[in-house]
Amino acid sequence: MRTIAAISTPPGKGGIGIVRMSGESSLEILKKIFTKKEIRPRFMHYGKIIYENRVVDEVMACYFNKPRTYTCEDMVEIYCHGGYVSCLYILEILLKLGAVPAEAGEFTKLAFLNGRIDLLEAEAVEGIIEAESKEEQLMYADVLGGKLTEKLESVLNDVVNLISECEAKIDYPELGDVDDMKEKLEKIHGGLISFLDDEKRTTYIRDGLKLAIIGRPNVGKSSLLNALTNKERAIVTEIAGTTRDTIEETINYEGLTIRLIDTAGIRSTDEVIEREGIKLSKKAAEDADFVVVVLDGSAPLQADDFEIMELVKDKEKIFLINKEDKGLKIDLKSVEKYGEYIISSIKNDSGVRELLDAIKKRIVHDIDFNVTSIFNIRHVDLIERAISEIETAIRDIDVMPFEIVEVSLREAHEYISMILGRDTSEDIIDRVFRDFCVGK
Numbered sequence: 001m002r003t004i005a006a007i008s009t010p011p012g013k014g015g016i017g018i019v020r021m022s023g024e025s026s027l028e029i030l031k032k033i034f035t036k037k038e039i040r041p042r043f044m045h046y047g048k049i050i051y052e053n054r055v056v057d058e059v060m061a062c063y064f065n066k067p068r069t070y071t072c073e074d075m076v077e078i079y080c081h082g083g084y085v086s087c088l089y090i091l092e093i094l095l096k097l098g099a100v101p102a103e104a105g106e107f108t109k110l111a112f113l114n115g116r117i118d119l120l121e122a123e124a125v126e127g128i129i130e131a132e133s134k135e136e137q138l139m140y141a142d143v144l145g146g147k148l149t150e151k152l153e154s155v156l157n158d159v160v161n162l163i164s165e166c167e168a169k170i171d172y173p174e175l176g177d178v179d180d181m182k183e184k185l186e187k188i189h190g191g192l193i194s195f196l197d198d199e200k201r202t203t204y205i206r207d208g209l210k211l212a213i214i215g216r217p218n219v220g221k222s223s224l225l226n227a228l229t230n231k232e233r234a235i236v237t238e239i240a241g242t243t244r245d246t247i248e249e250t251i252n253y254e255g256l257t258i259r260l261i262d263t264a265g266i267r268s269t270d271e272v273i274e275r276e277g278i279k280l281s282k283k284a285a286e287d288a289d290f291v292v293v294v295l296d297g298s299a300p301l302q303a304d305d306f307e308i309m310e311l312v313k314d315k316e317k318i319f320l321i322n323k324e325d326k327g328l329k330i331d332l333k334s335v336e337k338y339g340e341y342i343i344s345s346i347k348n349d350s351g352v353r354e355l356l357d358a359i360k361k362r363i364v365h366d367i368d369f370n371v372t373s374i375f376n377i378r379h380v381d382l383i384e385r386a387i388s389e390i391e392t393a394i395r396d397i398d399v400m401p402f403e404i405v406e407v408s409l410r411e412a413h414e415y416i417s418m419i420l421g422r423d424t425s426e427d428i429i430d431r432v433f434r435d436f437c438v439g440k
């Protein structure tokens with residue numbers, strides 16, 4: 001059996017770096033290079049790594065005996081100094097002594113294959129590593145703790161009970177109440193639909209709110225991006241048409257991750273580069289979850305403004321009427337017809353916080369920060385398939401033999417089980433772990 005090794009800490013400089021191994025030879029390999037020879041399982045040992053008669057580093061090392069380890073195999077962790085050379089050199093030595101390089105996510109894959117966690121919990125590990133906000137972190141921590149598995153198990157249990165009822169009906173047609181079975185099917189259906197609803201309500205927690213800043217040239221879009229990110233991210237000048245490309249930055253406002261996209265000013269122009277930029281601006285507005293249209297409040301509305309307001313007619317949006325410090329000349333009534341507005345002077349730092357509050361207020365009613373939901377396309381696809389099977393069963397129950405209803409229930413059961421990684425093909429499992437980092 002192979003023994004795998006990898007550096008688990010990120011590349012770069014840090015106080016400590018961790019190199020770890022999993023597999024039968026882990027302890028034997030450690031003993032070949034570690035000055036301390038008596039190694040008690042689950043105790044930290046201080047010693048030196050010696051290779052080719054040279055001290056490589058002073059380290060702590062720990063041996064975890066199977067099966068109660070991360071991978072359910074024997075494991076060794078070496079805590080060396082966090083210079084990346086030290087980590088790399090120790091890894092190189094482990095590989096020379098018989099370990100093989102771990103693949104991306106292989107430690108977690110072993111935990112799954114050895115039955116310690118299900119596939120959903122494995123995906124949550126990656127979620128925690130990739131989390132960009134506290135809310136996202138807590139959501140995945142709940143999944144890792146088994147909360148979502150529990151919810152799915154409960155649905156699976158209901159499906160199994162119904163399968164038994166179908167079988168009883170096949171053998172003893174006079175037993176059992178079909179209406180009661182139908183009611184149970186409806187309940188399972190409702191439960192599965194709520195998984196999809198929850199998923200929609202957590203997409204902002206995972207992916208962030210995609211917010212496009214659009215408007216005519218020179219109205220202050222890039223100034224807004226800079227004010228929101230608190231840095232000079234985009235070039236700001238008094239020349240109309242300064243921004244040519246879309247610029248993206250992510251911020252977190254009171255738990256809401258916002259992916260800001262500053263865009264080129266939209267106007268009619270014959271200039272080739274500018275026209276390409278404007279195409280991107282319109283696309284950004286189209287793809288965004290939310291649009292902030294910046295208007296120059298110190299001038300009357302122009303034809304381009306109306307075109308932009310029409311463009312976002314059906315989008316979730318707020319108008320930011322900027323440059324208030326120069327005196328308002330804009331017709332507020334016309335803007336109001338298109339939607340909510342906020343008055344600002346980015347120059348004087350007024351209105352920006354108000355804008356964020358207004359966006360949050362509009363979005364947050366959609367998000368439940370405490371819900372434990374399915375969280376990726378793999379889950380959504382499987383739940384949708386299960387729903388379709390349950391819908392077939394509901395249609396069939398009055399008109400078809402119970403054998404047919406049972407087939408749909410078994411299919412639904414299989415799809416839900418696949419979320420947890422049961423009866424799942426190797427190909428799909430490999431795909432899940434492919435995106436993991438090495439060393440986890």
Ligand SMILES: Nc1nc2c(ncn2[C@@H]2O[C@H](COP(=O)(O)OP(=O)(O)OP(=O)(O)O)[C@@H](O)[C@H]2O)c(=O)[nH]1
Nearest residue numbers: 217218219220221222223241242243265345346347
């Ligand atoms: N008086 C005043 N000037 C502002 C305000 N906000 C931005 N400006 C100025 O307006 C000019 C244009 O600002 P930008 O942020 O570059 O405008 P933009 O919308 O990104 O322009 P393009 O990239 O050309 O589309 C700059 O000179 C800013 O300093 C404001 O609230 N008041």
Ligand SMILES: [Mg+2]
Nearest residue numbers: 221222242243
């Ligand atoms: Mg700009």
